[in-house]
Amino acid sequence: MVKKFVLYLMIILIGGGCAALPPLPPPVEQTLLPPDLVLPQKPEQEETYTLGPQDGLRITIYDNPDLSREVVVSADGSFVYPLIGQVQATGLTVRQLEQELTRRLADGYLVEPQVSVTVTQYQSQKVYVLGAVRSPGIYTLRQDTxxxxxxxxxxxxxxxxxxEVLVVKASEATPEGKNLPLIRVDLEKLLAGEIQQPIAIGEADTIYVPQQRYFFVYGEVQRPGRYPLERNTTVFKAITLAGGFTRFAAKRRLKVQRVIDEVPQEFHAQMNDRLQAEDILVVPQSYF
Incomplete structure (x- = not known):
């Protein structure tokens, strides 16, 4: 009779340890961008883009293909063009340069010339590379970068x-910086050359490499410790990374310690529950 009572008490203790804890809630979507990240202004359209040194230009004169040229704005802000000589480009918009070329070519050279200017290389455009890189800063954006x-x-x-690498598209960002359009790229695949489709990078875009986030596994596992958090990491995957259970593990009493609103809380965890950064997965020892 005593043995049966002790066994019954043990069952209550084991079951009660799980039942006393609330189930683990889904992970809270955590932004990988720092809260103090200041995004640059939206880029201008090509027609209003202000030209500068080292910008590449394609100049096309309708019905005069022999006058079409590709030029690069020199360090002094100018380039040389057939018939009219030196042309000052720095400080002008694309539309203003078209008007200037049209005016000068019409002055004794062509009748009603139709000039089109296209920027082929935005040497004056910048992008921002920030986060966990060795030399974060502002970098020049070329057309094929x-x-x-x-x-x-x-x-x-x-x-x-x-x-991951996050690309924040400045052309689509709101002035308040909310609901930022992110392109998420697998960093390992990118470095290995396994991403075939090019990622479009535009003027004033921000490229951000977040720091690695971690979770922890303690208790009755083969390799307790800290592990990198991947997207959709489940309790099952976490235990697998930690080498699996020991023979003393209480597999039905898994617990996760999570900080919610700056308050540490403890939850009962199932194998298919997902973890978030800084979660602590605890595998208790079995009572027998």
Whole structure:
């Protein structure tokens, strides 16, 4: 009779330890961008873009292909064009340069010339590479600059870089900086050259490499410790990363310690529950 009572008491204790804890809620969507990140202004359209040194231009004269040229604005802000000689471009918009070329070509050279100017290389345009890179800062955007090249220019990711790269499109951001349009890119695949589709980078875009986020596994697992958090990491995956259960693990009494609104709380966890950054997964020891 005593043995049966002790066994019954043990069952109550084991079951009660789980029942006393609330179930683990879904992870809160955590922004990977720092709260103090200041986004640059939206880029201007090409027609209103202000030209500067080293900008590449394609100048087309309708019905006069022999006068069409590709030029680069020199350090003094000008370029040389057939018939009319030196043309000052720095400080002008694309539309203003078209008007200037039209005026000068019509002055004794062509009848009602139709001039089109296209920017082929935005040497004056800048992008921002920030976060866990060795040399964060402002970098020049060329027409064919890739995301990988920009990260390389910034010295590459640091040792504590996370698993993703975030591209914030300045052309789509709201003035309040809310609901930012993010392009998420797998950093490891990007560095390995496994991403075939090019990632469009525009003027004033921000490329942000977040620091790695972690969760913790303690208790009756083979390798307790800290582990990198990937997207949609479940309790099952966390235990697998930690080498699996020991033979003393209480597999039905898994707990997760999570800070919510700056208050540490404890929850009962199931294998398919998802973890978030800084979660502590605890695998208790079995009573017998």
């Amino acid at each position: 890739t995301l990988l090249e920009l990260i390389s220019k910034a010295g590459g990711p640091t040792g504590d870089a996370g698993l």
